[in-house]
Every structure is written in C-alpha cells, then in structure tokens.
Amino acid sequence: MEFIMASSVMHDDTRAAWKLNLGIIMKYTAALIVCATVVDAGNFLIVLGPDKGSMMFTTIAIGDALVERGQNVTVLVNEGNANRIRNHNSKFRVEMHTSSVTEAEVNNVEQQTTARALAGDGFWTGWYWSVEMMDGLFYRQCRDLLEQDDVIKRIRDSEFDLVLASLGHVCPVLIAKHIDVPFVGLMQSFLPVAFAHVYHQPVDSAYMPPAFTGWTDRMSFHQRLMSSLISILNWPSFWNEPLTFPNFSQLKDQFNISRDKSLMRTMGDAELWFVMSHPALDYPRPVMPDTISIGGLTTKPSNPLExxxxxxxxxxxxxxxxxxxxxxxxxxxxxxxxxxxxxxxxxxxxxxxxxxxxxxxxxxxxxxxxxxxxxxxxxxxxxxxxxxxxxxxxxxxxxxxxxxxxxxxxxxxxxxxxxxxxxxxxxxxxxxxxxxxxxxxxxxxxxxxxxxxxxxxxxxxxxxxxxDETLSPAHRCAYWMEYVVRHGSVKHLRSAAHHLNFAQYHLLDVLAVLLTLFAVLLGLIFCIFKTLCRCCCRIFCGQKVKND
Structure with missing residues (x-):
C-alpha cells in the first residue's frame, strides 16, 4: 500500500528519469543480445602502419570491440610499436616484423608538416609534401614486410578469416591479397569524392564538396564549377595507378599480387567499406549498401579522472x-x-x-x-x-x-x-x-x-x-566484420558497377553511340535540306526562265 501511494505522487521529473533509465537498459540489453549471437570466435588480422597517432587509435578501437565480443585478434605491427600495442590490450596477439622506418623519421615528417603550416606554406604544397613523405615511409615498411618470408608464412598459416585494412596506406590491402584472405577497408576520414569514383559510390558535384577544400554542401556557383572540374580530373588520376600509387603498384607486381587487375581494382575488392561519417556531423549523401558509417570510433563514456x-x-x-x-x-x-x-x-x-x-x-x-x-x-x-x-x-x-x-x-x-x-x-x-x-x-x-x-x-x-544508436561505432564495425565471416561473402551488397570498365562505368560507350547517331541524324537532315533546296531552286528558277 505504501508503495502504491508513493507511486501515485511520483513527480514528473522522476517519471522522466525512470523512462530514460529504462531506455538505456533496453538499448544495452539489445546490444548484449546482438553480442550473444556470436557463438564461434573468428580470427581477425589488423595490419598497422608506422604511424602512431589517430590512425592507430581508430584501428585499435575496432580491435578492442572485436575482443570484447569474444573474437581472436592479431595485430601485425613493426617492432617499434609492439610494446605499445601489448600494453594497450593484453588480449591482442601481437605479430612483429622488422622495418627500416624509425620512429624518429615519422616524428620528423609530422614536425616538418606542422612547421610548414605555421610558416604559411600553401595548403597544396605543404600538405601534399607531407603525403609524399609519409607515402615513402609506408612504402618502405610495406616492402620490408613483404620481404620477410618467415613473417608472411606465419600469418598465412594462421588462417585468418578477415583482414582489417586501413586505407590510409595501401599495404594492408597488399598483405591481405598476398595471403589470400578477404579484407574490409577502413577510410580514416569522410568519404572523398575522388575515392568515391574508385569505390563506385554515387557522386554528385552539386552538393558533395571535394576533400580538403573546407567547403560545405551548400556551394556557390564558383565552388560547384570547381567541384565538377576536380571530380572530372580525378577520374584519370585515380584510374591510372602509376600516377596515383607508383610505389605500391611496383610492389604489387614485384611480389606477384593480383597480377590480373590494377591496384585500384584490387583495393575495390574490399568486402565492405567503413567510412568516418555520421549524419549528426557529416553532410547527407547516398552510399551503396556495402558502405558503413562508423564515425567516432574512439567515442565512449568517460572514466573517472586521476x-x-x-x-x-x-x-x-x-x-x-x-x-x-x-x-x-x-x-x-x-x-x-x-x-x-x-x-x-x-x-x-x-x-x-x-x-x-x-x-x-x-x-x-x-x-x-x-x-x-x-x-x-x-x-x-x-x-x-x-x-x-x-x-x-x-x-x-x-x-x-x-x-x-x-x-x-x-x-x-x-x-x-x-x-x-x-x-x-x-x-x-x-x-x-x-x-x-x-x-x-x-x-x-x-x-x-x-x-x-x-x-x-x-x-x-x-x-x-x-x-541514439544501439551499437557504438566500434561495435558496429565489429558486427559487420563478423557478418562477413558468418556469411562467407557479402557480394549481395555490391553493385554491378564493380564489373564495369572505365568506359562502361561512365557510359562513354553509350555516349559515343548517341553522338554517332546524332551526327548521322544531322547528316541526314542536312542532305534532305540540301536536296529540298536544289529542288526548290530548279522549280522556281525554271519557271522564271519560261516566263521570260
């Protein structure tokens, strides 16, 4: 009776608090149910580059989620970062390889990039200098790794189910292909229009700003014009792998990796694409079903401070x-x-x-x-x-x-x-x-x-x-990786665009036929008009001569 009387006079804010708590309990119960559906532990490989900043944090966050869901996770890392990974999560199996790239070299590129920005270097010169320098470090580490037959043999014999390949550098894709294991791609930024072409995502330059411009989805005429030109210019550069990834193209051929296709098409073989996007922050845009938004991999409830x-x-x-x-x-x-x-x-x-x-x-x-x-x-x-x-x-x-x-x-x-x-x-x-x-x-x-x-x-x-999500971004990523392993393949999520060549994908063959037909039609119209003109001239000119 006392409980009933107390409940009848419960304040509105107390009711609201109970509703909020009930909602939280239901949300996390649903997450636990989803996690409980994972019965057999999978075997996942994460390949890290020489960097030790945000790219490492986001990738490792996915590994943490996989471990929490009862999966086996191996991290392939250079010996300089091995202890850092072991100390982060003792449940990771760490596979080390040697590399000629030193931490001092990575730090030097980061410092020089910052110094150039502070000195007022133009964006395109400063940033692309950094990209070129880091690409050189990524290439050297990848080359060193592929040359270590003992390491490659160990990871090949481990029979991994899936590789998590960060697309900040191409090496994880080459490793996955080299050991013949399917992979998922992790884009460490918003989906750039340039890469959207390669991954066969819908692209509309009217409201999708190019990467690194700082433009919004509400572009002026000048910005839309430049966006269109940048999109067009990106087609040949990203389909021409010697221009885009010359070093990694050489590595692919040197180690006989996917010789039957280009590097860009090799990267396009990813089972899924994870993109650092969320509609609460990013601009809305259409994506294919094999593209999963996982923006905010490092977000989580806060812990007490020291x-x-x-x-x-x-x-x-x-x-x-x-x-x-x-x-x-x-x-x-x-x-x-x-x-x-x-x-x-x-x-x-x-x-x-x-x-x-x-x-x-x-x-x-x-x-x-x-x-x-x-x-x-x-x-x-x-x-x-x-x-x-x-x-x-x-x-x-x-x-x-x-x-x-x-x-x-x-x-x-x-x-x-x-x-x-x-x-x-x-x-x-x-x-x-x-x-x-x-x-x-x-x-x-x-x-x-x-x-x-x-x-x-x-x-x-x-x-x-x-x-307002059932799963955190890291656990959403882990769920979809488990989904790939459970079903063996997710080809049902891939569009037919992956089977089209450059001309077919951009309808250049159709455009050529239409232009040919249009030219023939114009020619016919011209011939008919010319014939009619001659007939008219003969009729009128002949009648005038007769009258005279």
Missing amino acids: KKFEDFMQSSGDDGVLLFTMGTTTQGANKEFANIFAKAFAQVPHKVIWKLSGDPPEDTPSNVMVTKWLPQNDLLGHPKTKIHVSHCGLNGVYEALYHAVPIVCIPMFGDHHDAAARVKSKGIGVEVALEGLTSAAVVDAVKTVMEDNRYRDNIQRLSAIYR
Missing part, C-alpha cells in the same frame, strides 16, 4: 575548464605559436588544460595546466569541461560531439578544414584561421561560443542524435 586532473577540474568553479589539444601536430609548434595561446588563455575566465609535448612558454598564466599527455575523452566527458579548442582532428571532433562540448577549430592541414567546415555548418562551433592567428582572435572565438547559447543548444541536440 587525482591531479580531478582536483584541477574542481578548482575551476562555475566558469569551468577549457580543453586545448592540437593532437600530435604541436610537436612541430614553435615558441611564437605557443606564446599566442599563452597570452590568449590569460584573458579567459576558465581554467585551461593544455596538451603540449614541448616546453611551455615562460609566461604561462596561473590558470593553465600544461601536460604532455591527457585522457582527452575522459576530460571531454567531465561536467566541468565547457569548451574544446583544437585542430579539428576527426577523433577529437566526434568525442566533443559525443559529450556535447562546443568546439573552436584551428585547422592546420589535411581533413582538418573539412571537419571545421562541418562544425561551422552544424552550428556547434567556430573556426579561427591559422594564417595571421592572434591572441585576440582566439579570445574572441572562445567568447563567441561561450556567450551564444545556440552553440550549446545545437551540440546538445546533435549529441543526442549521435548517441
């Missing part, structure tokens, strides 16, 4: 904390760049946690904690965190979206500009240009985001949309 961070957070009062991270890019930051932010943070009311790998400026204000490492996801999930200032790397943007923290973007290179454009277009943050960066610009951006409630409201709304 004491030094928690004490600092609690000392921030009502103003809260500003989290400032620039990923691995700060390794190449100069003192002038760091001083800009030190001066800016002295003018904001928030406490600031600043991830900086180098030495802090001498005049670092007292409200700033400088640290070489920080638990970014856990800090973003803390209720005291009010704003995130970053270079707009995709992992950080999705983590901020997950935890509903507005963003100030300072893009440097690569897909940073594309992520910043999406942050702005969704109304969840602002962008500050790197060129001509000043302390005043940083302070103004922080004030704009903090004082305009629309940014907070927008990101809370989109965060709720983003989190």
